Amino acid sequence: MPGEKAEDSRPIVLIGPMAAGKSAVGQALAALLHGEYLDSDEVFVRENGAIADYFAKHGEDSFRELEAEIVARAISGQLTVSHPEAPRIISLGGGSLGSATSREVISRCHVVYLEADLATVLPRIARDTGRPMLAGDAAERWLALFDQRRPLYESVAQLTVDVRHGSPEDFALEIARALDLPGITAKDGRA
Numbered sequence: 001m002p003g004e005k006a007e008d009s010r011p012i013v014l015i016g017p018m019a020a021g022k023s024a025v026g027q028a029l030a031a032l033l034h035g036e037y038l039d040s041d042e043v044f045v046r047e048n049g050a051i052a053d054y055f056a057k058h059g060e061d062s063f064r065e066l067e068a069e070i071v072a073r074a075i076s077g078q079l080t081v082s083h084p085e086a087p088r089i090i091s092l093g094g095g096s097l098g099s100a101t102s103r104e105v106i107s108r109c110h111v112v113y114l115e116a117d118l119a120t121v122l123p124r125i126a127r128d129t130g131r132p133m134l135a136g137d138a139a140e141r142w143l144a145l146f147d148q149r150r151p152l153y154e155s156v157a158q159l160t161v162d163v164r165h166g167s168p169e170d171f172a173l174e175i176a177r178a179l180d181l182p183g184i185t186a187k188d189g190r191a
């Protein structure tokens with residue numbers, strides 16, 4: 001029909017640094033689109049236990065191998081439980097783009113980069129014990145990792161959302177509008 005938006009079954013993948021809100025925004029977006037939400041960190045924990053414990057026992061390299069496998073399974077639809085045509089929203093672990101395979105795998109998706117800064121995430125990471133990559137001085141570690149990874153996020157992002165001011169629901173609507181998804185109007189979010 002003229003004027004009707006074409007179906008677009010590509011998953012929406014959320015990337016960005018630790019505590020930017022990938023999980024919170026991903027869940028809000030799934031609710032808005034009546035879609036399925038998947039989180040590579042949650043899948044990891046379900047299959048292997050707490051991330052901090054896994055790092056302590058097996059080290060980061062082993063974690064990254066399993067993480068890359070989970071990303072591939074998530075994107076390919078192997079972990080999907082809902083209707084095959086339901087929108088799929090997938091949040092990736094903050095360090096997952098270190099894998100060239102994962103960068104390649106997500107190139108066929110809508111890739112949305114949640115861009116944050118230290119001031120925004122500081123209250124969220126200050127008392128963190130679950131993120132082994134932030135062990136020690138969490139603020140210093142977050143900044144160092146962000147400096148190192150920012151070029152990777154930027155190189156794969158198709159849409160960048162500034163998440164410094166607003167709620168997860170605000171950002172979900174911004175993403176849905178920017179991607180011009182079927183069923184979303186500019187005015188209130190739903191057709």
Ligand SMILES: Nc1ncnc2c1ncn2[C@@H]1O[C@H](COP(=O)(O)OP(=O)(O)OP(=O)(O)O)[C@@H](O)[C@H]1O
Pocket residue numbers: 016017018019020021022023024025041091093094124131163166167168
């Ligand atoms: N826009 C927001 N406003 C206020 N709080 C937020 C916002 N986005 C996320 N949060 C809160 O910040 C914390 C971290 O968010 P979240 O877990 O979604 O980040 P993440 O990017 O998935 O982090 P990780 O790298 O650990 O997976 C959570 O407590 C969440 O509720």
Ligand SMILES: O=C(O)C1=C[C@@H](O)[C@@H](O)[C@H](O)C1
Pocket residue numbers: 017018041051092093094095096130131132133
């Ligand atoms: O930035 C990282 O390296 C990480 C981010 C988290 O999402 C987890 O994937 C894990 O704690 C490692």
Ligand SMILES: [Mg+2]
Pocket residue numbers: 022023024039041091
């Ligand atoms: Mg998360």
